[in-house]
Amino acid sequence: MVARRYSLLDRVLMTVDQGLRTLAAPPPTTERPYPARDIPEAELSEAERRHVIGLMRVNHAGEISAQGLYQGQALTAELPEVRAQMERAALEENDHLDWCERRLEELGGRPSVLNPLWYGGSLAIGAFAGWVGDHWSLGFVVETERQVERHLDGHLAALPEQDRRSRAILEQMREDEIHHADTARAAGAAPLPPPVRALMRLTSRVMTTTAYRL
16 A cells, blocks of 8 residues: 655644644543553642642643644654654653643643643744754754753652652653653754753743743
8 A cells, every 4th residue: 555645735734633633622642541540649738739730730731832843843844754753752742741631630720821822832943943954853852852851850859749640640751751852862863052952941941930820
């Protein structure tokens, strides 16, 4: 069987569909089990519960951004194998999106009201990264995942010690992010210039600070 070749218009329409599904529908997942499935709920004070909701809202917003990034990169990637890698990473990030959303519901929280903004901005950045070249696009993945890993380390340290459900989710997410970075590096990622990395850190700081409350 000959694989179907999609035109740019086809890919644009598919990206629009994926964006609507990301923002307004249950995300398609790999059907991996929920990391917190067998862990009993911890007793949290009201302040602790609000804090964990804020942290998980930030992580959920980060996964919305990851969807935009990978979908944008897949849209403009030059090589089919790079495009396939981005699409696979987006699917695995959907697991994270689903897990964060489920944990927010368990805690009585809600996602960020600014999720469309996070998605749209990341989609544009990802499309630009793919347009300038696959090696730079892969380099963007490596740097993004490295920053997410540090970000998750901070959240793991900030979680209440007894909240093992949230901890199990974040630990699995951290493991996946490291794998995505290693895969992109092995595929030929180019190191990003220091000013670009600094701008990415600044953008991430704005998003995490805002999403914690909104």
